[in-house]
Amino acid sequence: MEGQDTTPREALGTTVRRLLDGMDLEEKIGQLCLVNGAEGSIPQWLAEDVAAGRVGGILNEVDPTVACQLQQLALTRPSGLPLLMGRDVIHGFHTVFPIPLGQAASWSADLVEACAAHAAVEAAACGLNWTFAPMLDVARDPRWGRVAESLGEDPLLVSRLGAAMVRGFQGGDLRDPTRLAACAKHFAGYGASEGGRDYNSCPLSERELRQVHFPPFQAALEAGVATVMASFCDVDGLPASANAFLLDQVLRGEWGFRGFVVSDWESVGQLTLHGVAEDEGDAALQAAKAGLDMEMAGSSFRRHLANLVRDGALTLERLDAMVAAVLAVKERLGLLEGLRPLPTEPSPDVGAALAYKAALECAVLLRNEGELLPLRRDAVRTLALLGPLADEAAEQMGTWVFDGEAARSVTPLTALRKWEGPGFQILHHAGLDTTRDLDARHLDDAAALAARADVAVLVLGEEAILSGEAHCRADIRLPGAQEELLRRVAATGTPTVLVLMAGRPLALEGIHDLPHATLCMFHAGNQAGPALRDLLFGVAEPVGKLPVTFPRQSGQLPVHYSHNPTGRPADEGSYTPMAQIPQGAKQHSLGNTSHYLDAGYTPLYPFGHGLGYAHLQLRNLRLDREELKAGERLSITVELVNEGPRAGTETVQLYVRDLVASLSRPVKELKDFRRVCLEAGDRMELRFQLGEEDLRFVGRQQRWISEAGRFQLWVGTSSAAGLEAFFTLA
Ligand code: NOJ
Helix, strand or coil: CCCCCCCCHHHCCHHHHHHHHCCCHHHHHHHCEEEECCCCCCCHHHHHHHHCCCCCEEECCCCHHHHHHHHHHHCCCCCCCCCEEEECCCCECCCECCCHHHHHCCCCHHHHHHHHHHHHHHHHCCCCCEECCCECCCCCCCCCHHHHHCCCCCHHHHHHHHHHHHHHHHCCCCCCCCCCECEEEEECCHHHCHHHCCCCCECCCHHHHHHHHCHHHHHHHHCCCCEEEECCCEECCEEHHHCHHHHHHHHHHHCCCCCEEECCCCCCCCHHHHCCCCCHHHHHHHHHHHCCCEEECCCHHHHHHHHHHHCCCCCHHHHHHHHHHHHHHHHHCCHHHCCCCCCCCCCHHHHHHHHHHHHHHCCEEEEEHHHCCCCCCCCCCEEEEECCCCCCCCHHHCCCCCCCCHHHCCCHHHHHHCCCECCEEEEEECCCCCCCCCCHHHHHHHHHHHHHCCEEEEEEECCHHHCCCCCCCCCCCCCCCHHHHHHHHHHCCCCEEEEEECCCCCCCCCCCCCCCEEEECCCCCCCHHHHHHHHHCCCCCCCCCCCCCECCCHHHCCCCCCCCCCCCCCCCCCCCCHHHCCCCCCCCCCCCCCCECCCECCCCECCCCCECCCCEEEEEEEECCCEECCCCEEEEEEEEEECCCCCEEEEEEEEEEECCCCCCCCCCEEEEEEEEEECCCCEEEEEEEEEHHHHCEECCCCCEECCCEEEEEEEECCCCCCEEEEEEEC
């Protein structure tokens, strides 16, 4: 199907219509070209192009003086218009917050919104008015490096947090000069890149797209997102940049999107490499007709659109619609009324306070044998801080930190040293030069320090460069000799805490039970150090929950909690692990189940998992009715009780399963969640509600429908377990 979105002229604002009427063909095409910037200076060709109106936006210029010069150049001609100034402001700007996957572990829309709002003002102070975030790709394969930039594996969680990020960047009114236009990316299905290898094909069915990958984008649209980026990949054979089903039929037709769609970096020209376009001109034509409005960093639009219009291959109406969409966003930003004043950048202290809060909230306590954590200050006189990431200011910031300042980072070593004094000593050894270092020479030196200490804290994981765009791994175990370092430290018998700093979940089979406690911080940003210290010693409690499943091994991937049931489900006892299969065992075909001989069928840590220091219990799950009718709400109440001696936080999660439907439905789907704090000895009643609309799925006709029948629900503290009940949809 070929898209021909041509917003009716009457639907355009008067200013946009007037501007459009006054533009010649070259000026119109100029608005559709996003040009890679000057990065600190303005080359002659760029100055000429901007002054002549051949550029609609610049990306990657963050010097405020140069940004202002470019804007002045854009206004050289009387009909000149200010530029969009775009940048990947992904999880902070000068101040770096946890990577998006880390922020997602907070399950807190408020936190995500606050981080985005802070990043926006820092970026706007440098002349930017547009960010290429949030990334809303549902990520179910952690080999994919961009899992770091994602908000996890679940459509509901990604939708809620993605919408919050849009609100944070954009605020209530985009004319506010402290805000940025956001860009929902990458539309659509990019998270399903085959094998977790970046830029790979996404062989998705329409149903999978609609059910899993579209909802976060729809949520972003409802939050008012100004722009959308098409993904690099092909979806079921058709690259997103030329995909009229995605851009025209769904985004504009079904959802009524009125902002503009930008390509990804040179993805229009790459249509030839995908093998769907003859040449660059054909690529430009296909992209423009499919619903793409602006080209990022390529030359296809600049070189070919004019001829395509003159030849009649592309209608002037479609070209006008593309330009109008860009102008409409400039209008929302207030750019059609003139240049935006640059706000003052907040002091680094303000950013640091939020970065500390965010680093605390992104930490997930995966394991805590014998309640080693929190450590008692009076019981720990010597702490061995070990591992290649214990003192790496830049690495703890993670991927996508073009503008992040490592000088603002406080490492675990620096933070713990601040507490050193009589009665508390830090022994430090990296053990390995990098996380990839295979040289075992210093492992025993590090272990020797552990042997002398009351507790060993081992900071392992991945450097920032091992995740992010194009940085995928086929094997997601701890790289280098880190597993061996952990083994030697654990062998000393000193109580050991493993701290993971990484851009993805890691496969910990074989070593996960060596440390007494494991705290996953992902890449937690500038304040990872103080946050870690305070979590270790119970100044603060870990509140994070996994936004993505931790597999046992890479070979299990992809693995996620919300899979469909199989006709031969595995359970404990339904298979024999490989090592125990007797020699000469015969093949049989009865009673077999779906599992791996060498990895079983369960992940190591499930989606939604995360421990705290308090002892909160869920009790008394009650439904207010057994049968739910259309238009009614099912009310679900549960009690949360804190019988322990310390205050605690829990994220209570509601999951549902449609037991019998016309299509096989996932074994569990997250429907709601709430994070609450409870004082010691306190109890509270929590109430969730479900309506018929929450029970819909994409049926055989590719439409959202619900079907009468029985449902199971769980209220729990992870996707693995919970109190359960049943109800019927009438
Ligand atoms: C390519 C990435 O896929 C996209 O997410 C990013 O915004 C652009 N490059 C611009 O840097």
